[in-house]
Amino acid sequence: MAEIKVIHGDITKMAVDAIVNAANTSLLGGGGVDGAIHRAAGPELLAACRPLHGCATGEAKITPGFRLPAKFIIHTPGPVWQGGQRDELRLLANSYRNSLNLAAENGCHTVAFPSISTGVYHFPLSLAAPLALKTLQTAAQTTAQSVTTITIVCFDDQTQSAFETALAALSR
Ligand code: ADP
Numbered sequence: 001m002a003e004i005k006v007i008h009g010d011i012t013k014m015a016v017d018a019i020v021n022a023a024n025t026s027l028l029g030g031g032g033v034d035g036a037i038h039r040a041a042g043p044e045l046l047a048a049c050r051p052l053h054g055c056a057t058g059e060a061k062i063t064p065g066f067r068l069p070a071k072f073i074i075h076t077p078g079p080v081w082q083g084g085q086r087d088e089l090r091l092l093a094n095s096y097r098n099s100l101n102l103a104a105e106n107g108c109h110t111v112a113f114p115s116i117s118t119g120v121y122h123f124p125l126s127l128a129a130p131l132a133l134k135t136l137q138t139a140a141q142t143t144a145q146s147v148t149t150i151t152i153v154c155f156d157d158q159t160q161s162a163f164e165t166a167l168a169a170l171s172r
Helices: 032-041 043-052 088-105 125-141 157-170
Strands: 003-008 018-023 061-064 072-077 110-113 149-154
Touching: 003 125, 003 157, 018 032, 018 088, 032 043, 043 061, 043 072, 072 088, 088 110, 088 125, 125 149, 125 157, 149 157
Parallel strands: 003 149, 018 072, 018 110, 110 149
Antiparallel strands: 061 072
16 A cells, blocks of 8 residues: 655655656646656756646646656646635645646656645645545555555645644544
8 A cells, every 4th residue: 555645845845656746637737746846857857748738727747857857847727716615625736636646657766746736726735635545545546556656745734734733633
């Protein structure tokens, strides 16, 4: 069974098989973690993203990691929070599940995630963290059994604390 870990850190530094990018639907780069990943991976990443012609919310697409220590980058646009009545929970779960499954299909054993949609997309952390962990746990037990380690890389204390609380509740 996959181990799920929560750490504080910068996802661009992670030496794992795949990191996940909280992208936007254009896949052409943006702010936040997306901007950090594009800067660290180098201009080859934008060149690899252009022919992908974007990605729908909740879906996932893969590129090489280029100058990153990670072998692959999995790009997934999470939903923009619009109050909770626009399918946001299902779409966020789709982003986590589809990303983990795509990693497994590409032979990845170690995968790192940022907190998708809880930055400029304003998805409430208290809802996102338990939903993310439950979705990843279920996918790791069913469709993505080859994944051994899932790391949630938190960039700030508030995100880390929400994911640690959700992880403790998950293992009870
Ligand atoms: P979204 O548009 O999906 O909300 P953001 O990039 O705005 O994406 O934020 C998602 C999360 O990623 C936030 O918690 C933000 O603090 C975090 N983040 C920003 N830079 C990094 C980084 N280098 N490594 C890990 N997480 C990061």
